[in-house]
Amino acid sequence: MHAPPSDVAAALPPQQQSGPTGRSEPEPAGGARAASDWWIRAMAGALFLAYATVSLHVHGHLLSHSFDLGIFVQAVRSYAGGHLPVSEIKGPDFPVLGDHFSPVLALLAPPYRLWPSVRMLLVAQAALVAVSLLPLAFWARRTLGTPAAAVISACYGLSWGLASAVAFDFHEWAFAVPLLTCSLAALGSGRMRAAAYWALPLVLVKEDLGITVAVIGLLIAWRGGRAERRLGLATAAAGLAATAVCVTLVIPAFHPGGFHGYFASHNPGGEGAGGSGGGALELLHQVTLGLITPQEKVTTLILVLAPTLFLALRSPLALVALPTMLWRFGSSYAPHWGTGYHYSMLVMPVVFAAFIDALHRRGTSGRSLGRYLAGCAAVTLLLLPHYPLWQVVQPSTYRADPRLAVADRMMALIPDGATVQASDGLVPHLADRTSVSLYGWEDSRRDPQWIMVDTLVAPQYRWPLSSMDEQIALAAARAGGYVPAAERAGFVLLKRAI
Structure with missing residues (x-):
């Protein structure tokens, strides 16, 4: 699901690679480059261990859930058995593809056959999220220098959005995280074709991510030349088409209640989403004032942007988070609005990619760069004790019950x-x-x-x-x-x- 580190590291041709001073830096070759990159792989490995520790601790203490971990392990177990996924938790023999379109879960069938345990899903999620650090780190090292890359990578890996996600069950979005970082790193580096190729598989992760693909496609069209413009528009069209086909044809075809049953269960104002309905007026409220009320939504938005000192807003890459934030804040289901669960998992890669892009585009260097990095680290460390990764250093985590x-x-x-x-x-x-x-x-x-x-x-x-x-x-x-x-x-x- 991710490019080899050497490929990701080559995000820019040598003449476009610049360090903190904005000057071109010679690219080490062969073994020298591998030696200089050891800390990036070590950081990803350490984060994998931290994520897995937290996730397995939560599960081992009977704090994981039927919705969603139980559903996902039943789906993967179905794929491993050679048939389409069903979940007894959703209902007797309920077809999972009638709820969400996530065929990417089939990739977990082979490892599940080797290790038929729910813990395999949690470890796989930890690995996918940890691997997502690599493209961001390599990109930041080449554009901003090694010290900046180390700080940004650590802040990304320790960010509260990823911590909340790995501590709350398993989710198909784990596959989207490395795809997003690879696509955004390529987009920020000017490799438009690679950005499109990394983005397109997102449509196999979940049906709504086709809209995210469309935004990436439009950014490719905007930032590229004539050939890239055609590529970007085609990518955007493919993303929108995939979402439309999945939502209107594929998922309803699998849902036991058909078209009407599927949309009734996913109505933002209906019982399936935790709301009570309210017609056109409530819908109008949800897409206007409802996007910033209640205050919890504004708090979440501030916490999303705070680790980057709001500099992420100065990069067009931040637009990639817009579809996710809009459906969350437009929802009538209160858990979508806050910082818990897994709902910020896909936002963290975007804001940190936008942070790197903004620093590079502004030519930030020297003391100015140092101030931004210090602020990023300070906010991350300030938030760290309030989110699950803090459990890794707590003695109570390792006590037997x-x-x-x-x-x-x-x-x-x-x-x-x-x-x-x-x-x-x-x-x-x-x-x-x-x-x-x-x-x-x-x-x-x-x-x-x-x-x-x-x-x-x-x-x-x-x-x-x-x-x-x-x-x-x-x-x-x-x-x-x-x-x-x-x-x-x-x-x-x-x-x-x-």
Whole structure:
């Protein structure tokens, strides 16, 4: 999913490569270049370990979720089994391509066959995000010099948007991150054809990313010559066409409810998005004042741009983030507006690429460059303790929890292939070998063979049932023929008697 480092490093021909002073710098060749680049690979490796540590810690402490990690592992498990992806969590035999068009997940089928574990997805995501640093680092080194590249790369890798994403399950967007950095680095370096080639596969990551491809295509047309203008317009047209075909034809064809069922479940003002509807007036509000209200949206926008000291706004590359920010802030689903979850994963590559581009286009050097870099580092370090990567240096991250061993032993009592309903945090741990769905979710398969519930889930992690509703449901299950198989440390395992 990424170019070899030597290819990415050659983003500019030697006569166009400039350091902090704006003068052309000779390009080391062969082994000398590899030796000078060791710190970039080392930084990417260190970030991979940090991302994987945080992600596996969250999962290991039963804090990963059915939506989304459980769904994705069921989809990948389907591909590894040689058939189109289905997710029991979304509904009995629900076709995942009827929800979102993400065929790129099939690339995880071979490694999943070698390591059939949900942890493989988390490690793969950590690797994809860490690899995305390489094109930005090589580009920054050639245009701004090694010290600037080191600071910008570290700030990108430690940015809060990436930290939030790797700490919240797995998402198909992980494939988009290295594609975006490769495309934007090529675009900023004047390699328009490479920028288009790296951008086009984004349409296989998720259906809406065709609009992002279209913006990249328009930037290629704007910044290139006559030949590049045709290439850019063709890229933009391909991106828009891919989104239109996916949304109007492909996904509805897979959705059990067809065209109307798909759009009802993804209506921004409807139940599927967490809204209550409101007709044309609400839609008008969402695309005007609703883009900056409530205040949480403005706060998120400030935090997105703050690590670059808002200099990213001086680069046209910042426009690539516009489609993502518009659908997020135009949504009526409140989690889209904030800094949590994975929703800023695709924004971080764009703002840091725009930062590099803005510094280079302005010819920033010397003390001026040093001030920008110091500010970028200061903001990143100021935000770091408030986001999940801080867990890497916390001793509590590495302490064993006796409850986790109890949960593992109780889940081991459930045979492979059984139908199960389980609490949200338990679902991903069972998705590798059972047909598991979410306990208390209205679309879950009825009358499963097993039920496993964690009754001690903290209120902020409890979903979809409240503690009282959960107790009522468990009592009803016992009355309906389920018998206790084990009950310990707050975990309840029930087995259907018949």
